[in-house]
Amino acid sequence: MPDSQHRRRELTYKIVLTAVLFALAIVLSTVENMITPTQLFAGVKLGLSNIVTMYCLFFMGVRPTAALVILKAFFTLLTRGLIASMLALAGGTFSVLIMLLLLWGGRGKISYLIISIAGAVAHNTGQLLVASWLTKSAYTLYYFPILLLSGVGAGIVTGITLRAVMPAIKRVSEYRPK
Amino acid sequence: MRNTMQDTSSPKFFKKSDIIIILLILLAAIGFLLWQRAMPAATTATISIDSSVRRTIDLSTAKDEVFRIDGYDNIAFEIKDGAIRILESDCHDRICVRVGFISKKGQSAVCLPNRTVVELSGDGDIDVVIS
Numbered sequence: 001m002p003d004s005q006h007r008r009r010e011l012t013y014k015i016v017l018t019a020v021l022f023a024l025a026i027v028l029s030t031v032e033n034m035i036t037p038t039q040l041f042a043g044v045k046l047g048l049s050n051i052v053t054m055y056c057l058f059f060m061g062v063r064p065t066a067a068l069v070i071l072k073a074f075f076t077l078l079t080r081g082l083i084a085s086m087l088a089l090a091g092g093t094f095s096v097l098i099m100l101l102l103l104w105g106g107r108g109k110i111s112y113l114i115i116s117i118a119g120a121v122a123h124n125t126g127q128l129l130v131a132s133w134l135t136k137s138a139y140t141l142y143y144f145p146i147l148l149l150s151g152v153g154a155g156i157v158t159g160i161t162l163r164a165v166m167p168a169i170k171r172v173s174e175y176r177p178k
Numbered sequence: 179m180r181n182t183m184q185d186t187s188s189p190k191f192f193k194k195s196d197i198i199i200i201l202l203i204l205l206a207a208i209g210f211l212l213w214q215r216a217m218p219a220a221t222t223a224t225i226s227i228d229s230s231v232r233r234t235i236d237l238s239t240a241k242d243e244v245f246r247i248d249g250y251d252n253i254a255f256e257i258k259d260g261a262i263r264i265l266e267s268d269c270h271d272r273i274c275v276r277v278g279f280i281s282k283k284g285q286s287a288v289c290l291p292n293r294t295v296v297e298l299s300g301d302g303d304i305d306v307v308i309s
Contacts, residue, residue: 080270083290103189111193117200135288136229137295142286145210152203163191 009177017172018064021056022071025049029072044150047120051158053092054116055169057099065096083134087127094126095119116162117155124151217282220298223262225255227294237262237281237298253292262296264289 028048036045049072057065069092077085099119102110124147132141223235225247232247237260244256244265253274256265261281264274267289274289283300 081291084270087290106189108189110189111196112189112191114196114199115189117203121203131288131290134290135226135293135295137226137286137288137297142214142284145207145214148203148207148210152200152207156200159191 006177013176014060014064017060018056018067020172021052021060021064022068025052025068025072026075028052044146045154046157047123047154048158048161050095050116050119050123050154051162051165053096054099054119054158054162055166057096057103058112062100069093069096086134087130090130091123091127094129095123098122112163113156113159116159117152120155120158121148121151124148214282214284217284218300219260219281220283220285220300222299223257224297224299225294226297227292229293235262250292250294253289253294255296262298263287264294264296267292267294 026049028051032046032048053065053068053072056068069089072092073085073089076088096119099115099122102115102118106115125144128141128143128147219237221236221238223237223240224231225233225235227247227250232250235257237257240257240260242258244254246254252268254265254267256263258279261279263279264277264287267274269289269291274287274292274294277287280287280296280298283298285298287296288294
């Protein structure tokens with residue numbers, strides 16, 4: 001097979017896989033919004049769609065992950081409005097940046113579980129910073145310890161879930177052009 | 179794929195030392211929480227909408243009441259026993275309402291969609307006044 005043709009197939013594979021992951025992320029956050037008890041403490045969420053973001057970052061690279069984060073924020077813009085979308089973008093970007101830092105800076109010595117936790121905590125922190133900026137109030141940072149705790153919990157849950165579903169998701173690589 | 183969880187070159191899923199890291203983060207968060215709990219009761223509540231102060235309330239003398247700020251009918255506040263909460267709001271997720279009553283210095287209730295913040299502050303750092 002000529003080289004250019006192979007590269008085109010490779011690209012198609014990546015685009016399709018990114019689209020599938022995006023669809024998966026939307027479904028996960030919709031399901032999460034349905035099952036999260038409304039009486040839970042303000043703003044505490046599992047962040048199930050971070051499972052998809054992590055998969056994308058760990059196994060597909062930075063560019064598809066950036067696309068995923070931007071698409072997710074755009075979807076939030078359409079369904080939940082500008083402010084929710086800004087929070088999603090800030091949380092997503094900050095989370096991916098921190099996870100990248102640990103992946104590259106840690107030289108494979110930092111476990112996926114810790115990266116997952118750091119990603120969840122960074123997600124919360126990014127959102128909190130934007131919230132503080134939007135309200136011009138440092139008082140929003142009062143929520144930090146709660147979001148730190150919930151970030152650790154969410155990071156452990158999403159990390160373990162990713163680990164558990166890995167064999168299933170990895171089967172898509174059979175369709176990767178050879 | 180660039181790497182997989184099974185590769186020896188890529189990170190492990192879990193290491194024993196992770197437990198220490200997780201415990202340290204949890205300890206820090208709990209310490210932070212306890213420190214907030216120990217805060218003295220607030221004396222002043224400040225309600226800001228669109229980044230400007232709309233009302234300042236002396237919580238130690240305020241009567242129990244439900245009120246709205248003129249021109250912002252979509253959000254209501256309630257004062258009860260020296261504590262204040264956002265009673266109702268027309269925003270989507272109502273996180274501000276779920277925060278409930280707040281009464282300690284440094285606490286806040288925030289409604290991002292309505293750009294509304296209720297902040298509690300004490301009067302300075304005076305712990306005890308001996309007269």
